[in-house]
Amino acid sequence: MADKVLMKGNEALAEAAILAGCRHYFGYPITPQTEVAEYMAKKMPKIGGVFLQAESEIAAINMVIGAAAAGKRVMTSSSSPGVALKSEGLSYLAGCDLPALIVNVQRGGPGLGGIQPGQADYFHATRGAGHGDFHMIVTAPATVQEMIDLVGKSFDLADKYRMPAMLLADGTIGQMMEPVTLTENTSAPIEKPWAVTGYDGSRPRNVVNSLFIQPEDLENLVMERYARYAKIEAEEQMAEEYMTEDADIILVAYGVAARVCRNAIKAAREKGLKVGLIRPITLWPFPKKVMSAAAEKAKAFISVELSMGQMIEDIELAIRCRRPVLLCNRTGGMIPTPAEVLAKIDEAAKIGG
Numbered sequence: 001m002a003d004k005v006l007m008k009g010n011e012a013l014a015e016a017a018i019l020a021g022c023r024h025y026f027g028y029p030i031t032p033q034t035e036v037a038e039y040m041a042k043k044m045p046k047i048g049g050v051f052l053q054a055e056s057e058i059a060a061i062n063m064v065i066g067a068a069a070a071g072k073r074v075m076t077s078s079s080s081p082g083v084a085l086k087s088e089g090l091s092y093l094a095g096c097d098l099p100a101l102i103v104n105v106q107r108g109g110p111g112l113g114g115i116q117p118g119q120a121d122y123f124h125a126t127r128g129a130g131h132g133d134f135h136m137i138v139t140a141p142a143t144v145q146e147m148i149d150l151v152g153k154s155f156d157l158a159d160k161y162r163m164p165a166m167l168l169a170d171g172t173i174g175q176m177m178e179p180v181t182l183t184e185n186t187s188a189p190i191e192k193p194w195a196v197t198g199y200d201g202s203r204p205r206n207v208v209n210s211l212f213i214q215p216e217d218l219e220n221l222v223m224e225r226y227a228r229y230a231k232i233e234a235e236e237q238m239a240e241e242y243m244t245e246d247a248d249i250i251l252v253a254y255g256v257a258a259r260v261c262r263n264a265i266k267a268a269r270e271k272g273l274k275v276g277l278i279r280p281i282t283l284w285p286f287p288k289k290v291m292s293a294a295a296e297k298a299k300a301f302i303s304v305e306l307s308m309g310q311m312i313e314d315i316e317l318a319i320r321c322r323r324p325v326l327l328c329n330r331t332g333g334m335i336p337t338p339a340e341v342l343a344k345i346d347e348a349a350k351i352g353g
Contacts, residue, residue: 004180015148026052075102117306134163145181161228249273254283
């Protein structure tokens with residue numbers, strides 16, 4: 001077994017990207033994710049990789065498009081307002097069917113907001129990361145170890161389905177330090193015969209493009225893409241269940257909010273309340289199957305978020321509004337306390353009878 005090392009979340013995800021075969025990183029500093037860029041700046045030149053601090057977030061995402069089109073494993077990272085600037089490029093990545101990893105270590109907003117952790121980019125990641133009809137695979141770590149594990153997983157899924165993936169972390173997970181195990185990615189590299197790698201006449205010309213003048217051509221491509229998305233929704237949903245076997249009340253949370261929920265569940269169980277947790281690991285595809293199954297037994301759900309209530313809509317959709325769904329939230333960089341979550345559990349218990 002590999003030895004454990006103590007690492008900060010942002011640095012751990014950067015090392016994980018390198019271990020996953022990423023040799024191209026383009027980014028721009030912004031709190032609370034700057035350590036990702038700092039780590040890549042130190043490490044990439046030593047391993048024959050490319051680190052480039054672009055002149056802006058917009059420039060960085062367009063550099064990602066170029067490297068992805070050449071078939072390289074490439075990553076960029078930023079925090080909330082910086083990722084918003086990348087929105088047009090994210091749409092181009094999707095429109096060109098290019099795999100890449102985008103890391104968002106979220107902070108409070110809107111606007112420049114603050115530098116404390118947030119989760120209010122949920123809609124941006126899962127609904128409207130750019131113009132047009134498209135999705136990204138979105139994963140959400142709750143520990144530093146999971147930062148590492150999901151980086152490799154996200155790269156693999158992006159390559160498998162030829163689409164962008166986003167790792168949606170938050171400032172707390174990015175800044176905290178925990179013991180982790182670093183392992184090489186043992187997945188077999190996926191062939192990319194579509195990549196733009198120069199033309200010598202030995203194969204058909206490859207063209208990477210997101211512009212289609214004929215509407216029928218664009219519609220056909222979008223339809224094909226959504227058939228691929230349906231396969232992802234059927235096969236790639238990921239979630240963790242905690243004490244849900246007998247739970248009357250189900251907390252749903254990701255990232256740092258899920259860590260708070262575990263303490264609240266302990267306190268609730270000591271009071272005789274049967275409470276469990278479903279932690280989505282993929283935010284898209286949202287783990288609808290496990291949510292729907294839980295709704296067969298549970299009396300109420302509580303969405304615990306660092307936002308004004310964005311994920312709650314996906315919970316309601318997943319369970320088809322068969323059970324009441326309450327919201328326990330803080331925003332602007334604030335984090336719900338276990339006591340606040342417990343108070344909401346008491347409220348749900350009264351509603352559920």
